[in-house]
């Protein structure tokens with residue numbers, strides 16, 4: 404066991420191999436040290452764990468089902484199980500982590516939460532948890548994303564959160580994170596509730612740990628269903644890496660379990676409009692962490708593109724950079740069109756409308772051939788209500804109108 408009391412390959416400086424650490428100005432490092440100390444104090448505290456697990460059960464609705472998908476299994480000639488994070492309160496896995504961090508904020512005596520959001524899903528999860536716990540909430544969101552994601556902005560406002568437009572740079576997620584970090588530096592009384600397994604340590608470790616309930620449940624549920632707790636494959640989509648970290652967590656040290664990550668290729672990995680960080684990224688520092696990121700010719704952070712707002716992040720969490728680099732995790736780059744097609748496939752075969760992010764993981768069924776005895780678990784990170792416009796305006800909706 405290491406400093407972080409983690410089963411992950413992390414050292415005391417927060418590095419996973421060559422990726423991770425904390426690259427921030429000294430003023431911000433003070434806040435991070437305080438956070439790290441609190442995290443290490445409480446993460447295994449039985450009272451903290453009880454409060455966390457009770458809320459996951461009674462408020463989020465966990466355990467989320469592990470559903471054997473019979474028609475999908477037949478179509479692809481294998482055994483497909485879907486981990487239904489889409490059935491969580493607020494519609495995605497993000498709430499697991501938001502609850503964990505908000506409980507920590509309360510233990511630290513913080514009364515104000517700041518968060519960043521891209522598509523607004525982490526913003527909604529954070530605003531929800533702040534309402535639940537009586538905390539003040541400010542969400543930084545790119546000005547462009549505010550225009551593109553109206554319903555989530557309205558949900559956050561209804562929940563009592565302040566939505567603050569991030570107006571620097573490209574006016575999207577990348578800038579929202581920068582502005583949230585800056586606000587935290589200016590006022591250490593804030594608690595910065597980050598939404599993915601990214602940022603300086605201890606964030607990647609902490610977020611992975613709060614999401615690890617996903618693989619903990621998969622193990623139990625598979626054991627009940629099949630008599631074996633390990634599947635042959637676990638498949639998850641990658642934005643910053645939090646749902647994948649949660650789905651992979653308890654299998655990372657089980658070499659027989661193959662881990663497949665689906666990153667967003669956008670219009671194609673070579674199109675210039677992509678978010679396939681692991682395929683084309685280079686080493687660098689983004690949002691306080693040494694990781695892989697997409698750069699332009701000048702070496703500056705390159706704007707990511709994916710039709711899926713939850714996946715268009717120019718970096719990736721350091722754990723996943725390490726798992727990809729060492730070959731422990733296999734990577735598939737999935738285009739917008741492949742993901743859209745997979746969304747219609749799941750909807751028509753099983754009556755489940757997945758989030759566009761999750762559809763990237765589902766598309767792996769088309770890209771890979773699995774054996775007839777293989778057990779393949781796919782993490783359905785969220786539900787697709789927010790994506791209906793994209794779905795119905797896509798070519799795959801044709802012929803479905805009559």
Ligand SMILES: *Cc1c(COP(=O)(O)O)cnc(C)c1O
Nearest residue numbers: 599642643644645646760784785
């Ligand atoms: C935010 C989001 C993602 C991407 O974020 P990760 O941190 O990589 O999990 C994926 N799916 C859904 C439904 C999301 O809301």
